[in-house]
Amino acid sequence: MIKVAIAEDHELLRASFVSLINGNEQFDLIVQAKHGKELLAKLNPKALPDVVLVDIDMPVMGGPETVRRLKSLYGDSLKILTLSVHEEYFVIKQMLENGSDGYVSKGVSARELFEAIKSVNSVGYFLSNRVQNVVNKNRLNQEDRIKFNESELAIIALIFKEYSNVQIASELNISKNTIATYRTRILNKVGVKNTVGLILYALRTGICALPTEE
Secondary structure (H helix, E strand, O other), X not given: OXXXXXXXXXXXXXXXXXHHHHOOOOEEEEEEEOOHHHHHXXXXXXXXXXXEEEEOXXXXXXXXXXXHHHHHHHHHHOEEEEEEOOOOHHHHHHHHHHOXXXXXXXXXXXXXXXXXXXXXXXXXXXXXXXXXXXXXXOOOOHHHOOOOOHHHHHHHHHHHOOOOHHHHHHHHOOOHHHHHHHHHHHHHHHOOOOHHHHHHHHHHHOOOOOOOOO
């Protein structure tokens, strides 16, 4: 069971998310708060949630500061999924650069919300299709692309497909420890904090692309 916490200032919206999550036996909602400061105060370091849903526009302590504080305190001990009505690239980029592991619109279906929570928990990142399309439209110039070798490109492509280190190792016939070393080196090369930052870069440079709709 995935333990979940949520910080959302809009009472009716928060109640809606709480109802959805509590209605799914795969999840256990252990903390709910109306802003980041209350969330931080309610979290028990000895019994942390697996995934925290964080709104952007909250009073007292908003999403960007909340994400920074959570990552500073707990690192990857918990995963953060941003919930927002904003779909502008600079807002998405800000939250991901602050350490959020995923980004999803508040208008998503219950199915996609559940998929997002499970993906962030198991794979380490999630970007909804709508968010990926926004990122994809903000391409970097070719001259700004970092040079990767063949092995690095193969690993990036499999990370983009949500393969775990074990799955990548099996696919490329390389040890899991070697894949972990490659992953860390790639993140450092790009200058990002986490997998979702790498996905953001891969989309913006065209290294990876969304599937074309038929």
